[in-house]
Amino acid sequence: MAIRVICEYCNSKIDASDRLLGEKRKCPRCDQEIIIKPAEPEKRSVPVPGRVPVPAGIVTDARTPLKHSGDQIKRLMPGNLYLILSYDRIVAVWRSVENWMINVGSGFIPAKRNTESIPEHGHYVFIEGNVRHTENGRRLVGIRFFELSGYNVLISIARNENELLEKLSSPVPLTTTQKQLFFAYLREQFFRNFTDDTPEIIDYLLNQDERTTQVGDLTEQPFILGE
Numbered sequence: 001m002a003i004r005v006i007c008e009y010c011n012s013k014i015d016a017s018d019r020l021l022g023e024k025r026k027c028p029r030c031d032q033e034i035i036i037k038p039a040e041p042e043k044r045s046v047p048v049p050g051r052v053p054v055p056a057g058i059v060t061d062a063r064t065p066l067k068h069s070g071d072q073i074k075r076l077m078p079g080n081l082y083l084i085l086s087y088d089r090i091v092a093v094w095r096s097v098e099n100w101m102i103n104v105g106s107g108f109i110p111a112k113r114n115t116e117s118i119p120e121h122g123h124y125v126f127i128e129g130n131v132r133h134t135e136n137g138r139r140l141v142g143i144r145f146f147e148l149s150g151y152n153v154l155i156s157i158a159r160n161e162n163e164l165l166e167k168l169s170s171p172v173p174l175t176t177t178q179k180q181l182f183f184a185y186l187r188e189q190f191f192r193n194f195t196d197d198t199p200e201i202i203d204y205l206l207n208q209d210e211r212t213t214q215v216g217d218l219t220e221q222p223f224i225l226g227e
Helices: 162-169 176-189 199-206
Strands: 002-006 013-017 024-025 033-035 059-061 081-085 090-095 099-103 106-109 120-135 138-149 210-214 224-227
Touching: 081 138, 081 176, 090 176, 138 162, 138 199, 176 199, 199 210
Parallel strands: 013 224
Antiparallel strands: 002 013, 024 033, 059 210, 081 090, 081 120, 090 099, 099 106, 120 138, 138 210
């Protein structure tokens, strides 16, 4: 029989054998050691009269209020995509081995060793891409966008890879130019079948919609932890 475990470090959902109850095992995603114990039941929110709940899924309009991003992104997850865009270029990308990389025009260099290249202020969009491992390989299954702006808002990428998440504000849509930048990045960095399982992502990036703040599946699949 399997029990649902929630990693206290990265919030990953894990299905573990009940024979492991009370034992310590490493989380398959963040590699931190956790105790195998049943997750506490989630608290159900009370519906507000007159408000229609937004399902986790395909498309969310910018006019629909969402929870604050701090309640949604706890830490950068290895395997997922994370980018920071200005209005006309990709400013930084996150790579799980190299951490945050800053764009200096000729390429991307480590932010921690090149703080002088980090812009002091500006208005940016933070992109999270949910990547899933399937029987056909890695696939991009969902994307969402958050506002990121202010003086020295980006300097935190040179200190701690997750500190920037505390500075994210409300969900925002991408402009047509930003969608073109992101689409070009996907085509340059990944195989074309990277988005085969989610054609709505490509359709969104190629259309004129400037109101949508998330597309596709942003839920996490539980890991299976056996003996």
